[in-house]
Amino acid sequence: MRKEKISSAVIRRLPRYYRHLDDLYRGGTVRISSSALAKSMGLTASQIRQDLSCFGGFGQQGYGYKVERLRSEVAEILGMSRDHTLIILGAGNLGRALIENFPFAANGFRLVAAFDVNPELVGAPLGGVPVLHRDELEDFLGDCTASVGVLTVPARVAPLIFAGTVLTQLCGGSAGREGAALQIGAGTATCFNRVFHLEGKSANRMTMCGMSALFAAVFGTPITAALFSMEVSAVGVLHYAALYPCLVSSITAWEVSRYMGTAGVTMPAIPLPSPDVGTLFRVLALTLACAVVSILFLEVMHLAGRLYRRFFDGKPYQRAAVGGLLVAAATVLLGTRDYNGAGMEVAVAAVGGQAASWAFLLKILLTALTIGAGYKGGEIVPAFFIGATFGCVAGPWLGLDPGLAAAIGLIALFCSVVNCPVASMLLSVELFGGTRLWMFAVVCGVSYLMSGYSTLYSEQKIIYAKLGEERQ
Numbered sequence: 001m002r003k004e005k006i007s008s009a010v011i012r013r014l015p016r017y018y019r020h021l022d023d024l025y026r027g028g029t030v031r032i033s034s035s036a037l038a039k040s041m042g043l044t045a046s047q048i049r050q051d052l053s054c055f056g057g058f059g060q061q062g063y064g065y066k067v068e069r070l071r072s073e074v075a076e077i078l079g080m081s082r083d084h085t086l087i088i089l090g091a092g093n094l095g096r097a098l099i100e101n102f103p104f105a106a107n108g109f110r111l112v113a114a115f116d117v118n119p120e121l122v123g124a125p126l127g128g129v130p131v132l133h134r135d136e137l138e139d140f141l142g143d144c145t146a147s148v149g150v151l152t153v154p155a156r157v158a159p160l161i162f163a164g165t166v167l168t169q170l171c172g173g174s175a176g177r178e179g180a181a182l183q184i185g186a187g188t189a190t191c192f193n194r195v196f197h198l199e200g201k202s203a204n205r206m207t208m209c210g211m212s213a214l215f216a217a218v219f220g221t222p223i224t225a226a227l228f229s230m231e232v233s234a235v236g237v238l239h240y241a242a243l244y245p246c247l248v249s250s251i252t253a254w255e256v257s258r259y260m261g262t263a264g265v266t267m268p269a270i271p272l273p274s275p276d277v278g279t280l281f282r283v284l285a286l287t288l289a290c291a292v293v294s295i296l297f298l299e300v301m302h303l304a305g306r307l308y309r310r311f312f313d314g315k316p317y318q319r320a321a322v323g324g325l326l327v328a329a330a331t332v333l334l335g336t337r338d339y340n341g342a343g344m345e346v347a348v349a350a351v352g353g354q355a356a357s358w359a360f361l362l363k364i365l366l367t368a369l370t371i372g373a374g375y376k377g378g379e380i381v382p383a384f385f386i387g388a389t390f391g392c393v394a395g396p397w398l399g400l401d402p403g404l405a406a407a408i409g410l411i412a413l414f415c416s417v418v419n420c421p422v423a424s425m426l427l428s429v430e431l432f433g434g435t436r437l438w439m440f441a442v443v444c445g446v447s448y449l450m451s452g453y454s455t456l457y458s459e460q461k462i463i464y465a466k467l468g469e470e471r472q
Contacts (some may be wrong), residue, residue: 220264
């Protein structure tokens with residue numbers, strides 16, 4: 001096989017070649033000329049010869065191609081001779097149709113599981129394939145590596161997520177709003193992809209643009225929004241072709257939100273630290289402590305989900321009711337509503353130098369109770385709350401100003417739970433100014449390395465090990 005770069009257009013045509021050759025093979029055709037193949041596929045003979053020559057010589061002039069051999073060669077190029085594990089996200093009508101009718105095994109795929117949130121579908125196998133709850137996805141991927149995921153979720157999910165988030169906020173759930181915003185942005189982009197027939201990398205860029213726009217509108221940080229959407233899905237790989245469209249999308253959304261009077265996050269001024277060795281070691285010590293807190297936050301979140309599933313498996317309404325009662329009871333016992341809702345005002349107060357000693361632990365608990373029970377929202381603003389309040393409390397013990405320590409904690413927790421060091425550094429600039437970039441760069445680098453491979457997002461893929469080796 002030749003080693004020169006093969007165009008994406010040729011690669012996209014390969015599945016068409018295989019499907020057509022497979023039909024010919026099953027129909028008993030032994031040989032076919034490039035002109036006959038071109039006529040039946042709506043291409044030109046020269047195009048077919050040029051495409052196939054990228055991978056070697058398969059035909060003979062004046063004699064044509066052996067259908068069986070060419071079909072096998074194209075299948076080998078596509079990797080169909082190798083075993084690829086596959087999961088399906090969404091076991092509704094479309095998911096069921098794929099599971100029961102598509103010949104996955106014949107095309108080199110081994111369907112290992114499907115995931116859904118409908119209690120009527122979860123637990124009942126489809127075509128011999130187990131249907132698991134969406135909350136089990138992360139644990140499943142920890143035990144079984146899936147090569148391919150197929151999303152069969154309808155576009156109407158986006159407004160349902162929005163409605164669920166509004167209800168969570170109105171009812172006092174301890175969750176943010178940005179999770180729904182990101183999903184709505186991605187869902188809206190999916191609709192645009194269908195309207196304009198975008199596929200592959202173009203569709204991915206459109207999805208990043210949707211996420212960038214909503215993130216910028218929520219937080220008022222357009223540069224961070226653009227880089228976050230590019231960085232979060234595949235940590236370690238940045239597709240620079242998406243940078244300009246993501247920036248245009250995020251800046252436009254930011255300006256529109258400002259025009260509508262919905263300003264983003266505004267943080268109090270923090271003192272400028274002295275760039276000496278003592279300060280550096282104190283910042284490092286606080287960052288390491290924040291990494292431990294981030295791991296605790298994620299582990300408690302995952303534990304809450306597992307416990308809810310254990311006691312309320314297939315009973316989503318009972319699960320939500322119990323979760324709501326637990327949050328309401330905790331609110332009454334604490335005598336404050338500081339831990340309900342997103343909690344951004346508490347994070348801002350912490351950067352201003354005021355935070356209760358146990359606030360970060362209580363926020364971890366109530367957020368886990370809320371999200372684990374199935375309520376919708378986001379975990380980024382709760383991470384801001386946890387990091388800022390922990391930093392404000394722990395910083396003075398290390399000799400740091402409480403406001404400065406709160407800012408360090410906020411950025412460190414965000415970086416640790418989303419694994420996006422570049423976006424985190426930019427967030428520090430947009431929230432606290434660029435004069436402290438050297439400090440926040442150290443914070444983000446250490447947070448990324450020391451937080452392990454835990455993440456808020458089960459779909460997030462960390463391409464490279466955090467010490468440089470490629471992950472398998």
